[in-house]
Amino acid sequence: MPRLGYAQRWAAAAGRWGCRLFALLLLVPGPGGASEITFELPDNAKQCFYEDIAQGTKCTLEFQVITGGHYDVDCRLEDPDGKVLYKEMKKQYDSFTFTASKNGTYKFCFSNEFSTFTHKTVYFDFQVGEDPPLFPSENRVSALTQMESACVSIHEALKSVIDYQTHFRLREAQGRSRAEDLNTRVAYWSVGEALILLVVSIGQVFLLKSFFSDKRTTTTRVGS
């Protein structure tokens, strides 16, 4: 019986340990990050985004509809097995936090399939884990000095200021797009209504005249 050669056995063992190491690496929640994207969702369309997340990572998905129709969209978040973690229909704004229960590809979709002709602009912010540390070797044994921890807390406070600014900007964009819509609608409506007014009043007069001009034989009482 030909046995496996020494090299082959070594390769097999290396392969086994390599697999285990990679699996372990995937398990360790690495430095995460945030993806903030604004995109346009056409009518009757669905767009999905995917991200590979390690187990135990705390993630937050936040979305807001900026322009379009009634400013609502369907959103759905699924874990690697297809189980639906979050599903909401016709929502304008929402924020959902979850901890990844298993490794794999998480998928979230935005759907505008209920709308027939309005396309929507959707903003979402998907935060996975913590932000990457400032220094590659952040896992230090010594504690932070007072200055450094003050810097860290200022950094966190400024991050929340920037976050609030983003939310404010999105709401203001919504209000501004409504105001601009209103402006164009008022312009079109006023011109259109003036035209209709003229057409109707002139038409009335000629119609009335036509009642009296043809019927000479039948007498028509006018106001008696």
Add this chain to the structure above:
Amino acid sequence: MAGVGLGPLRAMGRQALVLLALCATGARGLYFHIGETEKRCFIEEIPDETMVIGNYRTQMWDKQKEVFLPSTPGLGMHVEVKDPDGKVVLSRQYGSEGRFTFTSHTPGDHQICLHSNSTRMALFAGGKLRVHLDIQVGEHANNYPEIAAKDKLTELQLRARQLLDQVEQIQKEQDYQRYREERFRLTSESTNQRVLWWSIAQTVILILTGIWQMRHLKSFFEAKKLV
């Protein structure tokens, strides 16, 4: 026996390759699928003088093997960036993996569009592309370890630099906010004016057409000797 011996080895080799591919495809990074000829656009609403860095990586779907190939030479993406006035700021073709950078000179909605140069690809693997995309704006675009190495900053100095960059971004955003609020106010005032003029004009038209109607009918009835 040799066949039996090598079989599990091959299986393990494949497993390692899959795991390696999984790691290499980026444990972090959002991705989405687009058709080969499809164009996907993203909007970034940014203030003046803000740098935007985008990193992307493309993978092609192989129909026979039913996997996404780790890399495909010859696959390229065309990146086009338009500023709020519609002027093209950046329009370049990059490879299957690339990095684009631009700085805004006008505050507002910048549109970043990606589509593949797929005239060659139509013959091979059909239809689907996986695009990993990462767009960083403003302060997030800075690479702090690099800055620390280049300027030789201590840890405290680097943290102070980061805080300064963040505050600068906040200031820029506030300036942009003032500009937007002015636009909003102009739009509202224009609507107000338009409604006012329209209501006056409509009343005038109404009165004039009423007068014209009565005079016209009166002369008509007098001509018909009914009045």
